[in-house]
Amino acid sequence: MLEDCTVSQAKKALEIICKDEKSHGEFGFDFLSNILPRLQKKELLELKKNIHTYLKRYSKIYDSDFQVTQDERAWGLISGPEHQEIVLDKIENLVKPNFKKILGDF
Numbered sequence: 001m002l003e004d005c006t007v008s009q010a011k012k013a014l015e016i017i018c019k020d021e022k023s024h025g026e027f028g029f030d031f032l033s034n035i036l037p038r039l040q041k042k043e044l045l046e047l048k049k050n051i052h053t054y055l056k057r058y059s060k061i062y063d064s065d066f067q068v069t070q071d072e073r074a075w076g077l078i079s080g081p082e083h084q085e086i087v088l089d090k091i092e093n094l095v096k097p098n099f100k101k102i103l104g105d106f
Contacts, residue, residue, distance in 0.1 A: 001086075005076040014076045029098045036102060048106045051099060059091055 002018070005011040036044065066080035078086075099106060 001076055001078045001082075004073040004078075006074045007076070010075045025094065029102065032098075033102050044103075048103060051103070051106050055091055055095065059088055062087055 002011065002014055005014055039047070062080050062083040064080035064084075068077045068079050
């Protein structure tokens with residue numbers, strides 16, 4: 001996304017957004033780590049039971065054939081399949097390992 005973005009103001013905005021998204025993710029897992037010990041056993045079991053459903057649903061959120069033009073890429077837009085690839089990568093390499101670290105086997 002960033003490598004194809006050639007409009008300088010759009011690239012600066014995307015860099016800020018990417019940094020912000022990383023911080024949101026870190027905050028989310030920190031929050032989860034702190035709130036899980038406060039959950040009742042029933043609530044924790046419900047979360048573990050449904051986590052795979054949540055991840056499966058979320059993994060399809062950008063599953064489309066939406067395409068972008070070169071002009072749109074210059075502004076930082078990416079196609080549906082490219083966005084989907086990023087989402088799937090983040091689920092496998094960020095979300096699942098963090099949930100496993102926090103929840104154990106789920």
